């Protein structure tokens with residue numbers, strides 16, 4: 001990609017100024033209409049680089065095709081990124097700032113000087129001294145998660161459209177809404193997508209290639225007490241709020257939780273509690289890399305609930321388990337070439353691929369189980385979901401290079 005003028009930095013800075021925050025409380029698909037503001041711009045820009053087959057559907061998905069440059073049949077790959085930003089932090093009025101050839105000193109944000117980005121708190125920054133770093137201005141997140149991924153795919157598409165001499169098969173592009181609220185692939189039309197395997201561009205550090213995520217269940221434990229007017233409740237009232245309190249207190253304290261685990265150890269994590277004296281429910285997320293370990297967690301959790309209500313005569317509880325997503329490794333292991341192609345592309349771009357299990361899920365976890373094996377590739381997005389979010393331009397450019405190599409590797 002000698003002499004190529006990358007467009008990825010300008011793209012990121014343009015895209016982050018469009019507010020695309022998703023909303024977990026909204027029942028609609030997409031959860032917020034404003035996500036389509038960016039999607040519509042992407043449609044226009046895809047057409048401007050010469051891609052004819054572009055569509056934005058009513059659910060907020062953008063589908064596009066980079067036509068093949070080789071005659072022979074090669075697998076159809078998909079590059080995927082999400083347009084929404086996390087509800088945890090404001091995404092309104094993002095003012096991107098480019099710190100050219102950053103010298104390693106603390107970045108103090110202009111719109112709120114209490115927000116500081118320092119390499120002491122963000123160790124990866126030490127490796128990025130000298131890079132061009134993009135940040136927001138102190139009052140919002142940046143939105144590099146995942147507009148860096150969007151920008152990388154757009155730039156790779158531009159390069160490939162400008163260089164028909166690069167041999168590759170059909171490449172499908174997919175931009176999704178609502179990833180941050182766990183609904184990113186709910187309405188993807190897999191038939192329409194018609195790809196053999198894919199790659200999400202939604203990872204962090206340069207060189208990271210992620211093919212392993214948590215397996216995840218959600219559990220709701222609902223305690224039913226016996227309600228009575230508190231003025232006349234003697235020997236009648238069984239308070240569900242207190243049952244829930246006793247139940248939470250009975251959970252293991254030195255293990256089992258996100259705050260006491262790391263690496264490849266899973267956890268059981270209460271995330272929400274609601275209710276009153278008559279009925280109180282506690283929601284949990286259950287996580288482990290080994291799907292088979294989820295049931296033992298759930299069995300023990302149920303036992304703790306059952307032991308708890310013994311102290312509250314007349315009380316009962318419901319225990320509901322919902323599957324959320326599964327470790328994509330189970331699928332990727334059946335299609336080892338998907339990771340191998342990516343690793344080969346990393347090496348051609350001069351990178352040593354580093355595969356680490358992700359203590360979370362990606363759109364790719366669910367896509368993998370929907371028939372599209374789909375590991376995750378770095379983009380340079382870091383400090384995500386916070387006002388200190390940042391992204392190295394050179395990392396994004398490296399990711400563009402990886403995508404272009406990947407297209408060729410698959411065609412060889």
Ligand SMILES: [Zn+2]
Pocket residue numbers: 082145146179202
């Ligand atoms: Zn993301």
